[in-house]
Amino acid sequence: MTASRIRTGWPSCRVRRRGLLPEAIRTETSKLGILATAHEALIGVSRQLGRTTICALGTTIAVTAFVVTNGLSASANNSVLSTFNALNATTVEFQGGTSHHPLLTQAGVARLSKLHGVVSAGLIWDLDQQQPYDVSRQPHDSSNDAELSFTAASASALTTIGATTSSGRMYDSGADLHHQMVALLGYQAAQALGITSVRGAPAIFVDGVALTVIGIIDSAQQDTEVLANVVVPPYVASIISGGTDERTVIARTRAGAAQLIGNQGPYALDPYQPTAIQAAVPPSPTTLRAQVATSLSDLLHLLELAGIAVGILSIAAITILSINQRRSEIGLLRALGYRRLDIARLISLEAMVIGLLGGILGTSIGMLLFVAAADSQQWTPVIPAGIIVIAPVLGIATGAVAGTYPAFLAMRITPMAALRS
Amino acid sequence: MSALAGPETKRSLLSLDRIGRTYGGQPAVRALSTASFTVDAAEALAIIGRSGSGKSTLLNVLGLLDTATEGEYRVAGVQVADLPDHDRTLLRAAFFGFVFQQSFLVASRTARENVEMPLRLRGMQRREREQRATEALVSVGLEGRAGFLPRAMSGGECQRVAIARAIAHRPRVLLCDEPTGNLDEHTARDVLRLLFRANKQGMTLIMVTHDLAIARAFPRTMSVRDGRVSEGADSFLAAESLVTDLAGSLAAASTR
Numbered sequence A: 001m002t003a004s005r006i007r008t009g010w011p012s013c014r015v016r017r018r019g020l021l022p023e024a025i026r027t028e029t030s031k032l033g034i035l036a037t038a039h040e041a042l043i044g045v046s047r048q049l050g051r052t053t054i055c056a057l058g059t060t061i062a063v064t065a066f067v068v069t070n071g072l073s074a075s076a077n078n079s080v081l082s083t084f085n086a087l088n089a090t091t092v093e094f095q096g097g098t099s100h101h102p103l104l105t106q107a108g109v110a111r112l113s114k115l116h117g118v119v120s121a122g123l124i125w126d127l128d129q130q131q132p133y134d135v136s137r138q139p140h141d142s143s144n145d146a147e148l149s150f151t152a153a154s155a156s157a158l159t160t161i162g163a164t165t166s167s168g169r170m171y172d173s174g175a176d177l178h179h180q181m182v183a184l185l186g187y188q189a190a191q192a193l194g195i196t197s198v199r200g201a202p203a204i205f206v207d208g209v210a211l212t213v214i215g216i217i218d219s220a221q222q223d224t225e226v227l228a229n230v231v232v233p234p235y236v237a238s239i240i241s242g243g244t245d246e247r248t249v250i251a252r253t254r255a256g257a258a259q260l261i262g263n264q265g266p267y268a269l270d271p272y273q274p275t276a277i278q279a280a281v282p283p284s285p286t287t288l289r290a291q292v293a294t295s296l297s298d299l300l301h302l303l304e305l306a307g308i309a310v311g312i313l314s315i316a317a318i319t320i321l322s323i324n325q326r327r328s329e330i331g332l333l334r335a336l337g338y339r340r341l342d343i344a345r346l347i348s349l350e351a352m353v354i355g356l357l358g359g360i361l362g363t364s365i366g367m368l369l370f371v372a373a374a375d376s377q378q379w380t381p382v383i384p385a386g387i388i389v390i391a392p393v394l395g396i397a398t399g400a401v402a403g404t405y406p407a408f409l410a411m412r413i414t415p416m417a418a419l420r421s
Numbered sequence B: 001m002s003a004l005a006g007p008e009t010k011r012s013l014l015s016l017d018r019i020g021r022t023y024g025g026q027p028a029v030r031a032l033s034t035a036s037f038t039v040d041a042a043e044a045l046a047i048i049g050r051s052g053s054g055k056s057t058l059l060n061v062l063g064l065l066d067t068a069t070e071g072e073y074r075v076a077g078v079q080v081a082d083l084p085d086h087d088r089t090l091l092r093a094a095f096f097g098f099v100f101q102q103s104f105l106v107a108s109r110t111a112r113e114n115v116e117m118p119l120r121l122r123g124m125q126r127r128e129r130e131q132r133a134t135e136a137l138v139s140v141g142l143e144g145r146a147g148f149l150p151r152a153m154s155g156g157e158c159q160r161v162a163i164a165r166a167i168a169h170r171p172r173v174l175l176c177d178e179p180t181g182n183l184d185e186h187t188a189r190d191v192l193r194l195l196f197r198a199n200k201q202g203m204t205l206i207m208v209t210h211d212l213a214i215a216r217a218f219p220r221t222m223s224v225r226d227g228r229v230s231e232g233a234d235s236f237l238a239a240e241s242l243v244t245d246l247a248g249s250l251a252a253a254s255t256r
């Protein structure tokens, strides 16, 4: 009678229930603290090394991937910065006007060169859109002709593109002034013509025009195309092609000034029609790094997420299996006096210990792989601060998430389960 | 509290009033019905009955491993049916120690760790826990096996470890379900001696058996037959004599 009344009324039942078990009995047991449970979990996990290893495998792989990807993206960022081509980042090119109405002139280049931040600037363009000319070493003998393209370059442009000669010398601004009929040969062009040295001032002939070769260009950092071409001063170019080609002004700036010169350059080059002149400015190093970093890390974060999902699933799956195998053991613990909470805690902590193990293993393996990978890319391995702490914590978190459902399953096992095995 | 514990039940440690247990299923099995009796502190009680009669069912209800579906069961005056699972677990851990036919040791734990389990639940400090565990292992003569895993011990040794575990925390009641069922006669006698010694020290001993010889060693016996519990071994003997008659007639038939 009394019993049924107590069971139906929820509020009264709570009040009565607390009073039902004498306090002395209540406090006699159930003193299994979280530390003691963790200790039990540690023992349980360490005595089942086979199962533990398989269980931790997924997390190990996930954390390994986490460490490798984070390490690599940090190192990649770093190497983008350090191997960033300093020359490229300081080169600005200007174009504008039409072939009949050129806007880019020597006078404009002279004004541009005076801008603060400009190291050097010059006019440079290809003749006839790189259409090759017949070039010969004898005036009326086409037996050892070569087909070569021509590049027109002012003396300052040669400096700007970083050209150097292996034989002879460059022409200077006097060449244009005094209408000197001279030419430089890129070393490939020189080979094609069979010229190895400018000693004796060899001559070349093009469309009946005689040019004296005064130097052979063996390198040009900013414009490797000229190595295969004949390079002539603007005056010579105008005689050969009529001077109707689209011109380019190339300028080298101080580090960090490229953007500024890109904005100011058109006003210096042609104060009357600055908007008709377009500047090509290289992307700044920070922009470039950000681009590389985002494209890399988007992919990597996706991989990391997938890895962690695999880690969670592998712990969860194997723990669920092991709960079924351990029904009798868990029932026994219940019979001995483990409350449902104690069981849930035990299983959760076991999963977390396994996760931690996977985290530690993954961090170690990840570090090794990452250093090897960075080395093969010739990057300096950069380890993001905190990753050594974050990675194992990630393992524990994986275990904690993976352990929830198994803990819930284990909690529902009754003491009677111990007796049915 | 005092209102719930009647004047009569207050004296007894365990008191059953028309306890029944029906296992749900197709068909439902009424394994225990209208069991009414009391057990006092420090008593020694044998429960005897044939296989399938409901002995284990009764013992599991007594030990709070299982819940009765009918009637009222009080432990030290506490009405068990009203307790939430949490409190029932506390009560079980405080009052009962179990020894089953199989030893049910945790396979991954050594003998000592198995014995320490109920002690840990009491929040006992390491030194006291180890001392108690050693004491219990010494009392079953297994101090030399403390560091052994169950798989490295014989069945009899495992059973003695299970007894050490059941008595280490000094429960009020020791519940045994055919503890000697898997043991040879000699080992069985050792185990029984241990259990009686625990009883002498003040632990209530309740043992399920289907062996009349063992039951006779107890001052009090109860029989279970088809889920009905009665005082004394008479009902069991009546059933047993039928079996003997049957065996006799079979033997007679085969010799003829």
Ligand SMILES: Nc1ncnc2c1ncn2[C@@H]1O[C@H](COP(=O)(O)OP(=O)(O)OP(=O)(O)O)[C@@H](O)[C@H]1O
Pocket (backbone or CB within 6 Å): B023, B024, B025, B029, B030, B031, B049, B050, B051, B052, B053, B054, B055, B056, B057, B058, B210
């Ligand atoms: N979980 C269960 N579900 C359904 N029926 C059960 C369950 N457990 C026991 N039974 C039935 O209840 C009856 C009593 O079982 P119990 O285990 O108590 O017998 P027992 O006397 O201990 O037998 P034994 O000597 O063989 O151990 C049996 O008929 C059995 O089939």
Ligand SMILES: [Mg+2]
Pocket (backbone or CB within 6 Å): B055, B056, B057, B177
């Ligand atoms: Mg039984």
